[in-house]
Amino acid sequence: xxxIKNLHASIDANGETKEILxxxxxxxxxxxxxxxxxxxxxxxxxxxxxxxxHPAFNVTEGSITFKINAKDRNLFELExxxxxxxxxxxxxxxxxxxxxVTNFTFLHEAFNETCKFNGAPEMNASDFRKFLxxxxxLLEMNESFLDRPVNTGFxxxxxxxxxxxxxxxxxxxxALLDETxxxxxxxxxxxxxxxxxxLKSRYNATILVTHYQxxxxxxxPDHVHVLYQGQIIRSGGKELAFELxxxxxxxxxxxxxxxxxxxx
Amino acid sequence: MSTDILNSEYKYGxxxxxxxxxxxxxxxxxxxxxxxxxKNEPExxxxxxxxxxxxxxxxxxxxxxxxxxxxxxxxDLYYYSAPKKKITPAGSLDEIDPELLATFAKLGxxxxxxxxxxxxxxxxxxxxVSVATTHKVELEKVGVIFCSISEAVKERPELVKxxxxxxVPYSDNFYAALNAAVFSDGSFVYIPKGVKCPLDLSTYFxxxxxxxxxxxxxxxxxxxxxxxxxxxxxxxxxxxENQLHAAIVELIAHDNxxxxxxxxxxxxxxxxxxxxxxxxxVTKRGNCLGVNSKISWTQVEAGSAITWKYPSCxxxxxxxxxxxxxxxxxxNFMQADTGTKMVHIGKNTKSTIISxxxxxxxxxxxxxxxxxxxxxxxxxxNYSQCDSMLIGDKAQANTFPYIDVKNNTAxxxxxxxxxxxxxxxxxxxxxxGLSEEKCISMIVNGFCKDVFKELPLEFSVxxxxxxxxxxxxxxx
Numbered sequence: 001x002x003x004i005k006n007l008h009a010s011i012d013a014n015g016e017t018k019e020i021l022x023x024x025x026x027x028x029x030x031x032x033x034x035x036x037x038x039x040x041x042x043x044x045x046x047x048x049x050x051x052x053x054h055p056a057f058n059v060t061e062g063s064i065t066f067k068i069n070a071k072d073r074n075l076f077e078l079e080x081x082x083x084x085x086x087x088x089x090x091x092x093x094x095x096x097x098x099x100x101v102t103n104f105t106f107l108h109e110a111f112n113e114t115c116k117f118n119g120a121p122e123m124n125a126s127d128f129r130k131f132l133x134x135x136x137x138l139l140e141m142n143e144s145f146l147d148r149p150v151n152t153g154f155x156x157x158x159x160x161x162x163x164x165x166x167x168x169x170x171x172x173x174x175a176l177l178d179e180t181x182x183x184x185x186x187x188x189x190x191x192x193x194x195x196x197x198x199l200k201s202r203y204n205a206t207i208l209v210t211h212y213q214x215x216x217x218x219x220x221p222d223h224v225h226v227l228y229q230g231q232i233i234r235s236g237g238k239e240l241a242f243e244l245x246x247x248x249x250x251x252x253x254x255x256x257x258x259x260x261x262x263x264x
Numbered sequence: 265m266s267t268d269i270l271n272s273e274y275k276y277g278x279x280x281x282x283x284x285x286x287x288x289x290x291x292x293x294x295x296x297x298x299x300x301x302x303k304n305e306p307e308x309x310x311x312x313x314x315x316x317x318x319x320x321x322x323x324x325x326x327x328x329x330x331x332x333x334x335x336x337x338x339x340d341l342y343y344y345s346a347p348k349k350k351i352t353p354a355g356s357l358d359e360i361d362p363e364l365l366a367t368f369a370k371l372g373x374x375x376x377x378x379x380x381x382x383x384x385x386x387x388x389x390x391x392x393v394s395v396a397t398t399h400k401v402e403l404e405k406v407g408v409i410f411c412s413i414s415e416a417v418k419e420r421p422e423l424v425k426x427x428x429x430x431x432v433p434y435s436d437n438f439y440a441a442l443n444a445a446v447f448s449d450g451s452f453v454y455i456p457k458g459v460k461c462p463l464d465l466s467t468y469f470x471x472x473x474x475x476x477x478x479x480x481x482x483x484x485x486x487x488x489x490x491x492x493x494x495x496x497x498x499x500x501x502x503x504x505e506n507q508l509h510a511a512i513v514e515l516i517a518h519d520n521x522x523x524x525x526x527x528x529x530x531x532x533x534x535x536x537x538x539x540x541x542x543x544x545x546v547t548k549r550g551n552c553l554g555v556n557s558k559i560s561w562t563q564v565e566a567g568s569a570i571t572w573k574y575p576s577c578x579x580x581x582x583x584x585x586x587x588x589x590x591x592x593x594x595x596n597f598m599q600a601d602t603g604t605k606m607v608h609i610g611k612n613t614k615s616t617i618i619s620x621x622x623x624x625x626x627x628x629x630x631x632x633x634x635x636x637x638x639x640x641x642x643x644x645x646n647y648s649q650c651d652s653m654l655i656g657d658k659a660q661a662n663t664f665p666y667i668d669v670k671n672n673t674a675x676x677x678x679x680x681x682x683x684x685x686x687x688x689x690x691x692x693x694x695x696x697g698l699s700e701e702k703c704i705s706m707i708v709n710g711f712c713k714d715v716f717k718e719l720p721l722e723f724s725v726x727x728x729x730x731x732x733x734x735x736x737x738x739x740x
Contacts, residue, residue, distance in 0.1 A: 052695050055687065081695075096689050098693070098706070100712070105706075106696070110696040110698055114369060140707070170696065
């Protein structure tokens, strides 16, 4: 579904160019759940933002292809909104507040724009409200959520649930969930995980970006990758996550550095 | 024939070819007398005009606003231009030039009986004169007078004489003096005691003729326990020359009366390079004369090359309330210096100010407001909120709040903020499948929500569309 090859990316900050990703290779197929783990500052969030089309990063090398209508498309040719409408969803680590715009209006517009783009019929407001009801229920959200301004004054947990609600509405083929577990208490985490699991199918894929193993108790990954200093330094099955939980990242990093030393 | 100038951004930029009567260019006592004579005005009104004119000659163009106003040659303007065909008396539209009817229909303001907008009575002002007023008969049944001010001078001179210039004296400012000297038409509204006006009243101002100033004057009087909802819209052809619009609006609310005055201003704003556009120099003020009277100004200022406008309230009656809700959008090279004055005189008076300024491209958008609590105004309360939003890196926004409190029982609150549409907000919305333009219009509409909700529904829909249209080509 998505193929990332030798991806290098940098960001310009304070007049300096800082390389963040240094040759990422990753392939995700429909029906799979991948977890990308790694210490802070390893480039996890950057990777998901680049896939979604954040304009702040410069891709200096490499490629990302994404299957759209059974064809491999160069993702860099698409704007962020086109990527979204083509089935890529980014669940934000820090969802952004949009004062004065109700959640309902926002969801409704986003849904209809996506329908329009894909040649599907749009939905009027009252049908859309009905369409939302079971999704709200799944995430144990009150209907009053819809009439509040987007993320404005939401608690951390509410914001994260709201991200999953958007995901449920847009029904993406590839969901990138960036630190969706951060700031959640255990009850909220369970609800969010329940939502994500309910949306899984053999047609879509999920990439979980997380610092801790905690989330992976509830959303079980097929593949786990460790990102360190802009590179995937180790990949494995779900057992790798448990190993990391037990031993921390140091041993993987150490092994990686030793390997590098012997190479040079 | 109406000729369409190809223009996707400003769809009201067309010009109507029509036979007109025009007075010679320039401003003199002679022209003032001609305007007055044309309208068969009584002596007192001519005197008033002449006094205003003589006063205006002593005045200099005000410089205090944060605006860059090019010199205006007042000798190079026409002060009177009117369609030649006879203007009809009340009721019949038969004698109106069909081109005029077509023009207003094209602007979305059908005037004929079959097509006119239900629930809204319209006074249509074309250049210097009012050409038609709809629904007059219906309104007369309940005693509401809604007509052009010229007609009111003839039909109800005692009312006009009693109130004209009492809220905005001709000596108030440069443009007020100019208007008082040469005003050619405008709307007049009288709501008798205890009447809740059954229709919304609306004036549509259209500038058409070249090199012509529009100087209209609106006077609204609401007697005890009455209510009126008044709406105002404005458009003009797209031209390379600037044109002057200097209006006065006076509102008077007696005991327990309420006047809601809403404006959607969409004068031609000039092109992308800042060529052309209307200079909109307007004095609007209301007197809350009676106890518990209420006046609210709601404005969406989206057009004009330069806007200089401060709809204000004098809160004279005890317990009276004034409100100012404003969205001012500037784009390209537009400049706006707009805000309000709330002068608290009576006891327990209350005022609310909500101002939202949005500036894009190289435009400049200033809020200027005064809250003044006089010594007599015990228990006065004011709440002001002034928010600015910048789009892009070149636009400017400034806030100039003046607070002058002379009674220590007053409670005055002021909040201000300046924000930029952040890259994060844009990316967040885009990552949900919304195009950049949609994202910006969504963020801007959210920002303006507190003002839009004060507008009557059909105006609010129009305002949202207008803001979207104005921002359409300013992004990316």
